[in-house]
Amino acid sequence: MAILALFVGHWVLEGFFQSSFHHRYASHRMFTMSRRAERMFHFFTYLAQGSSYLSPRAYAILHREHHAYSDTARDPHAPGFFSNVLAMMWATSERYSAHVVGTSSPEARFLGGYPEWPALDRLGSSWMSRVAWGTAYGLLYLWLATAWWQFLLLPIHWLMGPVHGAIVNWCGHRYGYRNFQTADASRNSLPFDILTLGELFQNNHHHAAGRPDFASRRFEWDPTHTVLRLLARAGVIRWRADVPAVAAAA
Ligand SMILES: [Zn+2]
Numbered sequence: 118m119a120i121l122a123l124f125v126g127h128w129v130l131e132g133f134f135q136s137s138f139h140h141r142y143a144s145h146r147m148f149t150m151s152r153r154a155e156r157m158f159h160f161f162t163y164l165a166q167g168s169s170y171l172s173p174r175a176y177a178i179l180h181r182e183h184h185a186y187s188d189t190a191r192d193p194h195a196p197g198f199f200s201n202v203l204a205m206m207w208a209t210s211e212r213y214s215a216h217v218v219g220t221s222s223p224e225a226r227f228l229g230g231y232p233e234w235p236a237l238d239r240l241g242s243s244w245m246s247r248v249a250w251g252t253a254y255g256l257l258y259l260w261l262a263t264a265w266w267q268f269l270l271l272p273i274h275w276l277m278g279p280v281h282g283a284i285v286n287w288c289g290h291r292y293g294y295r296n297f298q299t300a301d302a303s304r305n306s307l308p309f310d311i312l313t314l315g316e317l318f319q320n321n322h323h324h325a326a327g328r329p330d331f332a333s334r335r336f337e338w339d340p341t342h343t344v345l346r347l348l349a350r351a352g353v354i355r356w357r358a359d360v361p362a363v364a365a366a367a
């Protein structure tokens with residue numbers, strides 16, 4: 118039971134920070150916040166992602182490429198171009214890593230407007246940090262596990278960020294229903310996206326990439342947007358009236 122709570126807690130926290138900070142804030146600039154709030158958000162994202170920390174800058178560049186070239190050969194993770202999800206994850210991680218270390222040459226329009234904290238990016242992306250977090254998860258499991266099979270969940274903790282990304286990028290462009298005719302293959306995989314907290318409304322999102330609420334029909338629910346609305350009401354974030362086009366330079 119404790120393991121299940123640990124797993125669900127980590128899953129939900131990681132999903133929320135990846136969806137709100139990496140996707141909606143860093144990549145799409147849907148809202149603004151003070152410098153101090155941004156740093157706190159960034160640090161909490163590091164804590165939530167732990168061993169699988171993703172640089173918001175590299176994520177944003179990769180994600181803007183995805184929107185600009187969705188489901189074409191230039192999309193960094195179009196499922197139609199891969200025979201299985203692991204091959205797609207591998208190619209995505211190579212492109213992402215090139216953005217982190219600076220060996221890629223992204224188009225200028227994909228750059229800028231994302232939170233940058235080089236020291237935290239360096240720490241979070243270091244093997245020392247990744248192994249330390251991974252060891253901490255393992256020790257928690259040694260302490261709390263009550264059956265051997267529970268250890269099968271450990272690799273998901275280690276790769277939590279990429280696992281969320283793979284579910285969204287694979288299923289969200291392959292399985293589900295469409296509300297809008299878009300030029301890409303985006304789908305809405307779940308009407309209540311409690312699995313990835315709103316990210317699986319890919320069809321709605323690709324139709325209107327600047328819209329903060331990924332749900333669009335009455336029966337759909339985007340949990341991350343609900344939390345962000347509360348943060349906006351509390352004054353932590355402010356919605357932008359004019360969300361910039363996703364691929365525009367800052
Ligand atoms: Zn997409």
Ligand SMILES: [Zn+2]
Nearest residue numbers: 180184322326
């Ligand atoms: Zn997006």
